[in-house]
Amino acid sequence: MNQPSANLPLEYTIVPEKRSRKKSVLFRCAALGIGLLISLAVVEVVVRIAQIAPPRLISKRHLIDHSVTDHVVYYHCYPDNPHDELAPVPNTQDGDWELTTYTLDPEKLPLNRLSETPWCVKYEHSSKGIRDREYPDQPPEGVTRIACIGDSFVFGEGVPVEKTIARQMESLLGKKYEIINGGQVGANTLDELQILAAIVKEANCHRAIFVFIPNDIPIHPGLAQRQKYINDLVQIRDQYLDDYQKTSWHGGYLKSIGLMTAPFEMEKIKRETIQWYLDSYDPRFNQENLRVFQETIRTIPQIPDCRSVFVIYPLMEGFESAYPLQTIHEKVKAMAEEAGLPVLDLTPAFAGQKTSDLWVHPTDHHPNGKANAIAAQAIIEWLKKDVPWFLNPDEHVKTQSVN
Numbered sequence: 001m002n003q004p005s006a007n008l009p010l011e012y013t014i015v016p017e018k019r020s021r022k023k024s025v026l027f028r029c030a031a032l033g034i035g036l037l038i039s040l041a042v043v044e045v046v047v048r049i050a051q052i053a054p055p056r057l058i059s060k061r062h063l064i065d066h067s068v069t070d071h072v073v074y075y076h077c078y079p080d081n082p083h084d085e086l087a088p089v090p091n092t093q094d095g096d097w098e099l100t101t102y103t104l105d106p107e108k109l110p111l112n113r114l115s116e117t118p119w120c121v122k123y124e125h126s127s128k129g130i131r132d133r134e135y136p137d138q139p140p141e142g143v144t145r146i147a148c149i150g151d152s153f154v155f156g157e158g159v160p161v162e163k164t165i166a167r168q169m170e171s172l173l174g175k176k177y178e179i180i181n182g183g184q185v186g187a188n189t190l191d192e193l194q195i196l197a198a199i200v201k202e203a204n205c206h207r208a209i210f211v212f213i214p215n216d217i218p219i220h221p222g223l224a225q226r227q228k229y230i231n232d233l234v235q236i237r238d239q240y241l242d243d244y245q246k247t248s249w250h251g252g253y254l255k256s257i258g259l260m261t262a263p264f265e266m267e268k269i270k271r272e273t274i275q276w277y278l279d280s281y282d283p284r285f286n287q288e289n290l291r292v293f294q295e296t297i298r299t300i301p302q303i304p305d306c307r308s309v310f311v312i313y314p315l316m317e318g319f320e321s322a323y324p325l326q327t328i329h330e331k332v333k334a335m336a337e338e339a340g341l342p343v344l345d346l347t348p349a350f351a352g353q354k355t356s357d358l359w360v361h362p363t364d365h366h367p368n369g370k371a372n373a374i375a376a377q378a379i380i381e382w383l384k385k386d387v388p389w390f391l392n393p394d395e396h397v398k399t400q401s402v403n
Contacts, residue, residue: 059102059236059363060158061109061117063089066096072125076102076158077117078361085159085360085369086119102235121158128202131155132166132181138204139178144393146179147199147306149192150211152234153313153367154183158360163369165211168376173391180205189216189296193303200306207390208308209379210300210341214315214328218289219280227276228269233315236363274317274324281328297332298339309390310341311379316365319353342387349378 064074077089077099092111099114100106126134139145148154148166156164166181173179180203182195189212199205215232279285300308312332318324329345336343350358350371358371367375383390 057236057363058116060361061114062100062102062106063092063114063120064098065090065092066098068095071127072129073123075120075122076364077114077120078364079117079119080361081119082359082361083357083368083370085163086121087160089114089118089120090122121160124161130181131161131164131183135178135180135203137202142176142393144177144207144391145203145205146177146207146209147182147196147203147205148179148209148211149182149196149199150313151183151187151192151213151216152185153213154181154211155185156181156183156372157185158364158366159369159372163372165367165372165376165379168369168372169209169380172376172380176393177391179209183211187216188218189293190218192216193296193299196300196306196308197303200303206305206307208300208303208306209311210308211311211313212332212336213313214277214280214325214332217280217286217293220286220289223276223280223285226279227273233270233273233277233317234365236365277325277328281331294335297335297341301340307390308341309383309387310336310343312343312345312347313367313375314345314347314350316350316355316358316367316371319350319355319358323347323351342390344379344382346375346378349374 058079061077062074063077075089078086092114097111099109099111101109123131126132128135135145146169148169154165156166161167161181164181164183166179166183170177170179180199182192182199184191184195187195192210196208196210200208215234219227281290283290297310300310312329314323314329315325326347329347333343333345353374356362358367358374360366360368
C-alpha cells in the first residue's frame, strides 16, 4: 500500500479522499435523478398506452329549442342520473335545437354531443317570467299566498319543478296556501328585493320567505378577478378546469403528473374558493358592497303589505364535519335580526348528512330534491313553532310589526 509522503503536511494527504466522497455523492444524486426521470418516462408511457386518466368531469350543458316562441322552455343536460331525479333528454329530430356549454361565455357544441349528457331537467316559465304555474291576480277565497324569494336555490336549478323548495313547502302546508316560486338564477339580494316588491304588488301576496345563500352579495372587482369559477361550491365547470390545467408547469402534457396531482388541485381550488367567500364578507375587501347589502336587508321588512321572514340556506359543502362558511351565516343573521326579521339558519338541519347525497350531480352542487325536502320541513316546522303569526291569515299589514 502506498504511504503518504513524509515531506507533505497532513492536511494535504486527505484531499483526494474528500474529492472522492464528493464525486460519490454527485454520482449517486445523478443516478437517482436519472432513475426518477426514467421511472417517470415509463409511467408516462404506461399511462398513455393504457389510457389511464382521472375521472373525466363533464359539467351540465344548456339545450334549447328556438322553434318554440310562445313561451320560455329549455333544458339542463347531465352525463348521468345519480339520484333518479332527472329525465331522458327530449327528441331533437324536429325543431331548431342548440346545445351550448354552461359557462359564463357559452360555446356552441355540435348537437351529436348531446349523447354525452343524456339526462336532463326541463324548465318552463310563466307569463310573469317565473318558474311556476300561472297565478290569477287575486288568490282564491281562504287561500294565503306566500312568495318564496331567492336565487337558483329557490328557482330549483337541477331539480324538477315538483321538487323545488316552494313546491315542497306548499305540499306540507296544504290547500290553504299557495307558495309562489320567486327564485331567479344569478340574482343577488338587491335583485331579489325588487322581485319581492313586484310579486307583492302584482299577485296580491302578503307573506314572503326571503332565502339567502352566501353568494348573494355583490362583489368588488378585485374579488371578481380572484375567482376562477372552476368550482364556486355550486358548479364545477369542466371547460374552466381544462384551461386551468393547461397553465400548470408541465402545460398539461404530462398525463402521469396530471393523474397524480388532480385530487390535490381540486382540493386547492376548493380551499381558495372558501377563502374567497369569506373575504367577500370582509370590509377590507368588499366594504361598499357590504354596506349596500346591509341596507338591502333593512329594506325587506319595510315593503308595504308584506310580512317577511329570513332563511339562510347553506351551500352544499362540509356537512359531515364543520360547515366552512358558518361565520358568514352568523354575520348575515345578525344583520337580518337587527333589521327586525325572524331568522332561520338551515345549516343545523343538514348537519351529519353525507354532502354528496344532497347534490343534484357531482358537477352541480345545487340542492337536489332530498336537500329541498329537508329544508322545506325545517322551515315549516320553524314557522309553526316560532313564527305562528306568519301563517295566520289575518289582516294585511303595512310594514313588519313583529320582531
